Amino acid sequence: MPPTNISDKIKIAIQKSVPVTVTSYKLNHDTEVYLEDILGVYLRELGQETLVDRLAYCLKELAVNAKKANTKRVYFEEKGLSLDSKDDYQEGMKNFKSETMDRIDHYLELQKQKGLYVKVTFHTFSSNFRIAIRNNVQITRKEQMRIYDRIARSRAFDSMEEAFSEVLDDSEGAGLGIVILILMLKKMGLDEEAFEIDGNSGETIASLTIPIAQVKLDEMDMLTSRIVSEIEALPQFPENITVIQQLINDPNSDINEIARRISTDPSLTADLLRVVNSAKFMLPNRVDNIADAVKMVGLRGLKNLLYSYGSEKILNLPQKKELWDHAHRTAFYSFSLARNVKLTKDFIDDAYVGGILHDMGKIVFSSIHPELLEKIQEFATEKSLSAGLFENLAGGFNHAQIGAKIAEKWNFSESLVQAIRYHHEPHFSKPEYRKVVNCVYLANALCDLEKQNIVYDQLDKDVLKFFRITSEVQLDRMKDILAQAFKSELMM
Template sequence: MMQKVRAAARAHKPISIKSYTLPHQTEMQIEEILGAFLKELNRDVLKDSLAYCLRELTTNAKKANTKRVYFEEKELDLSSDEDYRQGMQTFKQETLDNIGYWLEKQEAAGLYVRVSFQIQGKDLHIRVANNTHITRKEQIRIYDRIARSRAFRSLEEAMTAVLDDSEGAGLGIVILVLMLKKLGLDEEAFDIDVENNETVARLVIPMDETKGDHLTHMSQELTAHIQSLPQFPESIMQLRALLDDPDAEVTEIARTLGQDPALTADLLRTVNSARYMLPRKMDNVVEAVKVVGLRGLKQMLFSYGTQRVLGDGSENAVSRALWEHSQRVAFYAYGITRHVSKRKDLLDDVYVGAILHDMGKIVFSNIHPDTVEKINDFSRKKGIPSSVFEEMSEGIAHAEVGAQLAQRWNFPDVLIETIRHHHAPLKAPPRYRDVVATVFLANTLANMDADEYELLDGRVLRLLGVESPERLRLIHQRLQEQYDTEYAHLDHRRDSSS
């Protein structure tokens, strides 16, 4: 199939895929075709953004077909204002509750969605058609959403606005138009009309005009915020210098560390966690330093100092959720390194890289917590990476924000590259790729709600010694159980001591 797709892209011939029910596997095929055409045009960087636009249009086409069979069964007239209002009150919930039934009726009625791709000159033409007529009322609603999008300068403004998203042509269409703007295109790149008994949504992407580097007000604000953040606390810098001194004694290090009660508590909490599996609780700082080791202690300072400057999550719910997520990712990454890839030499780098991988999100959440929450909710609802919307909103992705801050604080290169590439491990420098890939996989598993193991990049899994999706499922299940047991135990112990 993909060989035929690549040949069509090279020859600038059209290719299409048709489906009556548009299952997830077909959606993935459509995205693969999109990727092949963009690769031919040397515009791979546009894939995530255009994949969102394409998914929004195919979902709307599928929903339009569902609406037809639903209204027909309810004996309601789509062209009647009163019938339309009545039908839409129950359409969304009833169809979601029994989507299989309605998809079967669509297929029995011969209602399809067809997606076509063709390169014309240097433009990519994408056509999403379904064989039901869009009503004048529906078309007006879509054009109203497009008109509304003109008022928004950024994603955060759209997320803040109150928009009716009861239909496909709601906030999703506004985001689509904003996505095109982000690529340097205007709303004329998108159109929807009736042609030859089909409703056709069309995207025309002129590759010479696309760009992904618009620096928004938000990105300027983030950059300024990074520059305004203080350096690491002086006590942390002194302790780091002491750890770099080959003549420093463990007792001297422990005495200096003991001058910071919060850091001491953090060290003891770490050494008494399941990570070190000690036979009894330890409360001696000198012994704790020996257990963690000088390298482990040095790495711990990066996460501790970051929390001192950026906050520990007590500032707002979004920031707290990010730190809690990072804690889970660190636990998973440590477990993968110790028991799967079995690279004990990487344990400290992997653990701290995982703790700090979302530094950029934490910076952003401290400035605009409400926007972060809305982006995350919308991304989950649409089933697409939040990084697509972060780049729209911030101008630069959170990974780059975090990497810039790590550079400013003189973090080791391995941590900088882990933060920068934790969503794209194969782009990391080869010497750090094992660490970055581990954090990527741990982050993916921590975010995974459904069994989608077969969708993960096999190259990353092979790099870490994971042979199959089934093996990955077992690893994920074990990590979840261990984490929930460990942190339930810690929470119980914390409650008992309070």
């Protein structure tokens, strides 16, 4: 089911490190209030509630400036003036403020007719929270220089009182606003580098980047590490799987010896044969011989199968069926994506297993025994950790980090650790594993799109580019094809 209110949507967005975007053509008062509400929820979730008032001012200042920039375009166009002409610019700015204020509804309607928008995007990633305000009119060099001049002026002031006492250029009404914005950032312990403004591909993008409260990050890491260290029942794989892994790593062992060991575990045997005879291998004839099956998947493929098989055996409780169903769907999508972009067999294997294990952190946390939950909660109280932090973890926040720490404890390959840790933030993964992480990321995102947890605009643009996806229609077609293929796979 899709989330029903904005608070739920934001919690999901933070968990999945996807942006939340609000688009407006007129940016009326109700929209401004809505944006402030969204900001408040984000800061509350990120432990930065004390910044609400100051950041709300900064957000409003940048959003209104973007709207004014759009208004200026339609005003100059209506007057037959060019923004690029010095004389025209001076002529147009003489009455810009008074005339647009008197006929603001007229100019806002013109902006809407011409499709001139203001997009406000909120995004948490790594240890930062970013607010980006876009309008689809690219800033001119003259306008950009005026803003940099105001930023430079702000360095001369130690307080807002000093800034207010100065008479600044008021032709566009934004002179003092940018100075106050920079002073607001200083009050928050940030420098002017936290603010950026630039033009690109017909858009102007103004952004603020705020570090998530360091104390919250430290506490989250502390509690995550404690959870991983306390789960003593989970780290050891079944002995027979460990023995098979050792045989795979032993250069002196042969395929037949490995096959014999596998055949002693009926469940593992059935799983191996199921994988080999699935659509993944597209064999003309069914394989029922274990040795042949091992040859088909290869030693690396077998090792990956053991990772997923062992994890499921340890964690696959009946009440976790929904999580594992999602894991298998993600794995199928990830494998299909990897094969579609013609990755090597090793990459394809890792993409499949990475898909199965990407939400291991959620599964582990949801499988914790009640007595252990109580023990971890006592630890949080003893260390005076922030209220709500444990609930955040239980709700899925930081699950990628929990899963990666478990994977490291189980000695999983670095490729799988990267896929688990960065399946919501592929741009932070190591370059050599980026292809695998991209596959797992998009596969998981497609599942979220099916559940209406996210929308197309929230997807990582670099990942879409990697898969040569240029439109929402193209992605929907891909989603439908994969969903139908997965359905057929289940019926085999």
